[in-house]
Amino acid sequence: MANKNTVFIVVGVLLAAFNIAVVGTVATGAVEGAVQSAFQTHTKDTICANDDCSEVNEDWATSSSERSYYAWDLVNYEDVLANPMTEQQFEQVGPVVYEITAERTLVEHDAEAGTISYTEVKSFTWAGGTPSNAEVTNLNILFEPQRVGATATFIGIVASMTQAGFAAGMIENDMEVGVPSQRTASDLDSTLVDLATTLSNEQVASKNMAMQAYATWNSTSEASAVYNMTLINGSEETVNTWSEPDFSDGLEFAFRQADDPGDSSVSISLDSKWGPAVFLGLGNPGSSISDLMANPEGNPSMVRATLFGYLAMQNETIPDFAETFVRDQAMYALVGGVFASKGGGDANWADDMDEVEDRFYEVSGSRISNHDSLYDLLWGMDGGTPRGILVSDSGGIMWGLGLILSTALENPFAVMLDYNIGISDVAKIGEYGGNWLLGNTDHPMILNGGSGTLNATEYLYAQFAGPDPLTGGFSSASLNVGGIWGAFLGNTYSVSGDDVVLSYSEVENILYGPMGITTAAAVGFLYGEVTGHTLPVDPITMVPQTGGVELEWNTALVSQIYGIDENSAAALRYFVYELMFNTQIPNLLGSLFGEEATGFPGATKWVSHTVDQWLFGWRDPLMASIEGNQNNLTYGWQSLETNKTYFGSVSQHAPNGVSTGDGTLYKVCTGENPDCDTGETLEQDGSPYLAWRTPEMEEDTYGMIGNESLAGTSGGFITGEGDLLNLGDYAICSPLQQADSDHLGLLTETWTCHIDGNERLIQGKLINSHSALDIFPGAVPIYFAADVELKVQPTARIIVAGASESYFYIDMRPMHEQGSSSPEMSDMQAVFKIESGGGADAETVELMQSGIVDNQKQFTYWTNFDTDGGSFFIDQVTAAIYLGAIVLVIMGVLGIIRSGATESPALGATEDETETEKADEVDDDLLNQTGGDF
Secondary structure, three states: OHHHHHHHHHHHHHHHHHHHHHHHHHHHHHHHHHHHHHHOOHHHHHHEOOOOOOOEOHHHHEEEEEEEEEEEEEOOHHHHHHOOOOOOOEEEEEEEEEEEEEEEEEEEEEOOOOEEEEEEEEEEEEEEEOOOOOEEEEEOOOHHHHHHHHHHHHHHHHHHHHHHHHHHHHHHHHHHHHHHHHHHHHHHHHHHHHHHHHHOOHHHHHHHHHHHHHHHHHOOHHHHHHHHHOOEOOOEOOOOOOOOOOOOOOOHHHHHHOEEOOEEEEEOOOOOOOHHHHHHHOOOOOOOHHHHHHOOOOOHHHHHHHHOOOOOEOOOOOEOHHHHHHHHHHHHHHHHHHHHHOOOOOOOHHHOHHHHHHHHHHHHOOOOOOHHHHHHHHHOEEOOEEOOOOOEOOOOOOEHHHHHHHHHHHOHHHHHHHHOOOHHHHHHHHHHHHHHHOOOOOEEHHHHOOOOEEOHHHHHHHHHOOOOOOOOOOOOOOOOHHHHHHHOHHHHHOOOOOOOOOOHHHHHHHHHOOOOOOOOHHHHHHHHHHHOEOOOEOOOOOOEOOOOEOOEOOHHHHHHHHOOOHHHHHHHHHHHHHHHHHHHHHHHHHHHHOHHHHOOOOOOOEEEEEHHHHHHOEEOHHHHHHHOOOOOOOOOEEOOOOOOEOOOOOOOOOOOOOEOOOOEEEEEEOOOOOOOOOOOEEEEOOEOEOOOOOHHHHHHOOOOOOOOEOOOEOOOEOOOOOOEEEEOOOEEEOOEEEEEEEEOOEEEEEEEEEEEEEEEEOHHHHHOOOOHHHHOOOOOOEEEEEEEEEEEOOOOOEEEEEEEEEEEEEEOOOHHHHOOOOOOHHHEEEEEEEEEEEEOOHHHHHHHHHHHHHHHOOOOHHHHOOOOHHHOOHHHHHHHHHHHHHHHHHHHHHHHHHHHHHOOOOOOOOOOHHHHHHHHHHHHHHHHHHOOOO
């Protein structure tokens, strides 16, 4: 009987050992694979509500989280504004807590490829902490890019406005001088024609006209007084005494044939528009005959008689001064009398709006009878902004003519409504003013003592690199800088310091050539000034290219690039960098697009917005202007985060606010295909690259912003091999494993990612112009820093908790220092910080602890009874085996105990047969009760 009981014990122990060694090992060893298999399609299971993903889970379609923001406020802004050299002082503001609601829309599920595509739109709502309407003054991230980008634009505008200023001056001259001159020419012509009809020919007619004029002049008290003074003793003639002129040869040349001696294409005959003006513009006749004799070359009468063909000669070489004097008196009286009768020389002509109406009609063909509209059209001002075609701003830079014509070109009906004039008037004004502006109408330079003609383009080229052809002085917006370059400034640049005088072709190349400073090449010019070297360029063509050579930027190189002497090259460097970029452009940006001019903050280095505005929407007037219309409130919106709509953008034009777009399009791995790990992002907005680090961006920035793939970035799992984290599209980071930790008691691996605050320049993301502006030192010197900690369940490899801090820093160094070296952390100033985090809740952790961790414990995996038919009820089977083993051991022990109590201690001793049989019956009953059957 003892042998049987021993068998029970041995079998029970073997069953327990089998459970531990075999069943337990198999059961717990299968957990890891089962868990990983269960999580293989976790992404799809999270998104899809059914197998074919025709429906999505509601808690995926709309979810929410919280994020905290901090900002740094420039507290001594007024001091910095008054003196830019003042050290900036910042104070932290926050946390400003927002609830972020993500709305996701399924686009496509490709089971074969194992991918899901969806769009995501976020909405931010203030949820606590510091009020979101707290005002923060900080760096205007648009200002420096605008200053760099606007340099070429504004030099071009200055050039255009120089032409507009010339054109406006010519229009005013046309009305003031040209109209009475044309009226005079027409009157003289019609009189001559009428007299010629009566007197048989124009020779006689012109003589008759001149003699009548002489008689009129000679009978004046002034002429009589002068004449009497030429006589000695009241009767004896002197050299200054004149007699009646002789016009027997006629004046056909003066009336019909006179032209500019320097340019025969320019008519100055008295029947031409500008002839009378040229005639009278030479000045009053000489006061006496002796004056003519003393200075024949400079005397107005001698010059005029020569130009208009009535110079009298004693012989082939000696002029008849007395005859010339009296002829000129007669002709001057003739032309001058008519000119004065036609409004010529009237300094107050503009005070008579009827006369203004007539004159404007005569030059443009547009008759505007509404004198308020006419005055507005000619001389109107809107604050400091010129509206009228004859006026400019206080700096003489922006001319109303240029502004009106540019608007009329885009929207003539807007001009019609704005100025209350007809559409035909807009067309006529546009043609007339446009011809002056574009250089299609010429000004006869003989009016200014020169020869030939001058148009707006020629005027621009001449005054940009030489004396003003109309005044002889130097323009302030030119290479001569109002004359100070030749006076003293040039001597400080190690060049000759002479006045700059360049040809038209040289100026045209500087302004509009391949390296024209009014073109995109200006950014490269400024890049050289800031960094001391060129962009990577082809050293032969100087065209920027990937892998090019960075040449030293100096005066000699600029001279070579533009084909000009080094003195002019040095002046050009000063003009572009110091005068325009550092001085004029900031002033122009502020005056044209600042808050005072537009009602919106902007166009300054530092700007104040609320936290809501900084993060989710502010309107920049210059950006609105670039987009199409500064006054259209749907244009010009900017933000640091992407809310569903721009904050504060609700208007009558956008009653629901201005949309930021259709959201972000993601393509992620579902785990249905082994080619990718579940949850990984494969594409964003159709690209496997960060939007600002694409191959195209790399090419457009000449290799200086390399491409960076986001494919394979984690979507909730850390595999432990080749993992990548996408940190808000600012950086891609490879996490590093640290010492293990736990989350709510759940054992986890710890993975971290760190980016220093002076390593990751994100200027390319913030500007993203695909041009040299993206790599321009100091344009937007914002750096991204991050500290991320993730806790990962080792078996499922799923991230169960995480926290991150993201900082945004400004490099506070001057632009030229940023162009020459990388920053240290001591150069950086924090401007924004974002905190976010989260993790599995206690209930989820308990389920993971039971389902993953506890099920891998070899002795106790079965105690949670969490298996079903899919896993062959292994927990229940294990419990049954343990129970059977325990019963067998107990039975064996009990049997041995009972045997020992009834057997004789002496070998061979026996008990009563009936007692032995009874014991055997008890053991059989116990086996039957526990189901044992051996």
